[in-house]
Amino acid sequence: MKNLREDAFRIIKGSIDFVLPEKAVQQELEKLSLDDNIHIVAIGKAAWRMAKAAKDFLKDKVKDGIVITKHGHSQGTIEGLQIYEAGHPIPDENTIKATKKAIELVQNLREDDVVLFLVSGGGSALFELPADDLTLENIKNVTDMLLKSGANIVEINTVRKHLSRVKGGNFAKLVEPAKIYSLVLSDVLGDRLDSIASGPAYPDSTTIKDVEKIIKKYDLQLSEEILQTLKKETPKHLNNVETRIIGSVTKVCESAAKIAQSLGYNTMILTTTLDCEAKEAGSFLAAIVREEKERERPLNTPCAIILGGETVVHVRGNGKGGRNQELVLSAARGIKGYQGVLIASVGTDGTDGPTDAAGGIVDGETVNRLQGKGIDVENVLNDNDSYHALQSIDGLVITGPTGTNVNDLTFILCN
Ligand SMILES: Nc1ncnc2c1ncn2[C@@H]1O[C@H](COP(=O)(O)OP(=O)(O)OP(=O)(O)O)[C@@H](O)[C@H]1O
Ligand SMILES: O=C(O)[C@H](O)CO
Ligand SMILES: [Mg+2]
Numbered sequence: 001m002k003n004l005r006e007d008a009f010r011i012i013k014g015s016i017d018f019v020l021p022e023k024a025v026q027q028e029l030e031k032l033s034l035d036d037n038i039h040i041v042a043i044g045k046a047a048w049r050m051a052k053a054a055k056d057f058l059k060d061k062v063k064d065g066i067v068i069t070k071h072g073h074s075q076g077t078i079e080g081l082q083i084y085e086a087g088h089p090i091p092d093e094n095t096i097k098a099t100k101k102a103i104e105l106v107q108n109l110r111e112d113d114v115v116l117f118l119v120s121g122g123g124s125a126l127f128e129l130p131a132d133d134l135t136l137e138n139i140k141n142v143t144d145m146l147l148k149s150g151a152n153i154v155e156i157n158t159v160r161k162h163l164s165r166v167k168g169g170n171f172a173k174l175v176e177p178a179k180i181y182s183l184v185l186s187d188v189l190g191d192r193l194d195s196i197a198s199g200p201a202y203p204d205s206t207t208i209k210d211v212e213k214i215i216k217k218y219d220l221q222l223s224e225e226i227l228q229t230l231k232k233e234t235p236k237h238l239n240n241v242e243t244r245i246i247g248s249v250t251k252v253c254e255s256a257a258k259i260a261q262s263l264g265y266n267t268m269i270l271t272t273t274l275d276c277e278a279k280e281a282g283s284f285l286a287a288i289v290r291e292e293k294e295r296e297r298p299l300n301t302p303c304a305i306i307l308g309g310e311t312v313v314h315v316r317g318n319g320k321g322g323r324n325q326e327l328v329l330s331a332a333r334g335i336k337g338y339q340g341v342l343i344a345s346v347g348t349d350g351t352d353g354p355t356d357a358a359g360g361i362v363d364g365e366t367v368n369r370l371q372g373k374g375i376d377v378e379n380v381l382n383d384n385d386s387y388h389a390l391q392s393i394d395g396l397v398i399t400g401p402t403g404t405n406v407n408d409l410t411f412i413l414c415n
Contacts (some may be wrong), residue, residue, distance in 0.1 A: 002302055004342040004413045007263050008361060011304070011411065012397065015256040016348050019247035019404050021049035021185060025118065028183055028246045029057050037113045039178075040065030040081060041102050043127040044120030044197055045088070046185050048074050049403055051081060051118055058116075065116075066105055068098040068126045088125040090143050096136055099129045099166060106171075109178035117171075117180050121187030121405050123197025124157060129165040132229045139163065142226060149218040153188055157198040158206040159214055161234050163226065164198070168234030171200035172241050180241045186248035187405050189273045189309055193243055201241050204234035248272075249308035249407035252348055256409060260304035265413065267304045274309025274410065278327040279381060281311045285327075285343055285412060286334025292414045293338050301340075305412040313353075319385020322353025324408055325396070326386045328360040333377055338364035340415030346397050349405040355387045357396040359408070369393045 017023070038061050042051035047069040055062055055078050065081040067074070070088040077083065084098035106115055130139050142163065146156045161168030172180055182201045184193065193202045211230050215222065222230075245251075250272045257267045270288075274281055288305060291297050299305065311323045324345035331343045346352065346359030367377055373392055380389040390396045 001340070002264070002415055004340070004415065005361065008342055008344045008413060010263065011256050011259050012344065012346055012399070012409065014259045015252045015409060016399070016402050016404065018255040019185070019252055019348065019406050020402070021046045021404055022053040024185065024246040025050050025053040025183060026057050028244055029054060032181060034058065034061065034114055034116070034181065036061050038062045038116050039105060039109065039113060040116045040118065041106065042067045042118035043123040044185070045070050045073055045122035045405055046120035046403065047118060048083070050120060050183070050185070052078050054116060054118060055079065055081065064105060066098065066102045068102065070122055070126060086126045088122050089147060090140050091125045091128050091136065093136065095126055095128050099127050102127070103129065103174055106175045106178065109175065111177045113178035115175050115178055115180045117182040117201050119182060119197050120185040121197065124160055124167070127166055127197065127200060131163055131165050131232070134163060134225065134229055138223070138226060142222065145220055149220065151214060151218050154192060154195045155214045157195045158210050161198050161204055161206060162208060162211050162230050162232065166200050167198035168194070168204035169199060169202055169238055170235060172238045173235055176240050178240065182241060182243040183246045184243060185404065185406060186245050187407060189249070189275055189407060191245055191248050191250065201238070202243060203236050203238050208233060247404060247406050249348070249409065252406055252409050253306050253308040256306050256411060257304070260306070265302050265304035266299040267306065268299055269306045272308040274307045274311060276311060278311040278313045278323040279330040282327045282330025283334055285331045285410070289335045289338065289341050289343065289412055289414065293341065301414050303414050307410040308407060309410070310407045313384065315384050317383030317385060319380070319383040320355055320388060321384050321386035322347065322355050322357065322359065324352045324359030324410070325355070325357060325390055326381065326384065327410065328362045329377060329386045329389060330381060332362035332366040335364050336367045342413045344397065345408060345410040346399070347408050348402060350399040350402040356398065357387060358399040359397045360386065360390045360395050361397055362395055366393060366395060
């Protein structure tokens with residue numbers, strides 16, 4: 001018999017290690033073998049670690065550079081690079097100041113210069129210079145409105161791209177005639193490159209028609225000056241950019257599958273875009289487990305069934321939890337009594353909702369164990385209190401902040 005719990009922790013640790021910024025950046029730089037005259041521009045929550053890895057690898061080939069990351073995310077100086085911290089999820093004065101510095105850095109480059117553009121999630125708030133005569137206040141207001149509207153990240157960034165001097169491919173235009181190599185750590189399901197950090201160096205696939213639809217759909221009340229700016233198109237073609245995705249939930253799933261295989265499991269990646277309600281995802285996973293246990297389908301045991309994505313929780317209760325913890329607890333209801341099975345789900349950033357846990361692990365005994373402590377799973381789910389319930393039965397996965405952020409990993413292990 002396999003030790004499912006031990007194997008689960010190996011899969012979690014190993015697959016997250018694979019998309020840590022250092023490893024992902026250096027592996028790609030080895031393949032690229034860039035010449036001299038490199039200028040680093042790094043944006044996003046992982047910017048500091050990506051830039052440090054690039055500088056350590058490229059050494060004197062780097063002429064200069066700039067890092068723009070979230071407040072609290074810098075880990076000190078990096079020789080030859082300017083470091084800025086700025087507001088996230090709402091941009092602040094530093095966002096504008098740092099973005100102007102980045103533009104200064106790339107504005108007068110020549111054809112034989114190279115901009116190494118390191119992109120990670122959070123870049124939209126951290127890298128911004130408003131278009132036309134719009135002010136930071138304008139952008140803050142629109143951002144706040146969009147974040148509260150219920151629009152998804154692709155929709156939010158569609159609007160943001162059309163209000164900016166750097167988003168939606170505009171940054172690449174400012175870099176011309178120099179070339180950009182863009183290395184991207186994706187936090188958008190499906191890895192839409194024009195959405196990640198609002199695609200400063202990627203041809204924009206969205207149009208002002210799309211913006212109009214989003215304004216209507218969410219009944220956004222925008223000022224006249226903003227509506228005027230939203231009439232201008234973003235660049236649809238760029239000639240100076242090469243882009244590589246160096247980390248994503250797809251890569252996490254693929255490395256989880258490899259690790260599971262090496263541990264002796266028959267393995268399948270079911271999806272890399274799980275995006276429904278966390279509780280529903282949990283019920284669905286439990287149904288798959290029952291099929292495995294009753295009929296050994298879809299895989300012969302021992303097996304690992306792997307999913308990547310980012311589920312949604314509409315928080316209505318007063319409890320503490322996160323989408324991964326809620327997903328596994330919901331799943332626990334449907335696998336009650338089964339032996340030799342486990343379901344785990346974690347955020348690859350190590351933080352699931354406003355908790356210190358990355359996610360949770362449940363098995364066929366979870367519901368009974370909770371009952372033994374006088375805890376009713378339905379009540380817990382109604383109150384969105386998955387954290388305390390899982391904590392009481394040693395069902396939390398605690399990794400601490402991992403330094404990367406590429407959505408969530410969920411998997412089933414069956415003996
Ligand atoms: N008590 C709770 N139970 C379940 N889910 C919760 C609870 N409180 C908050 N959440 C969910 O946690 C989400 C926020 O999670 P988290 O802080 O991990 O952000 P994120 O989406 O991963 O963003 P980031 O890219 O910044 O990490 C919210 O969208 C909310 O749905
Ligand atoms: O910065 C952003 O736009 C989001 O994190 C998606 O990449
Ligand atoms: Mg998170």
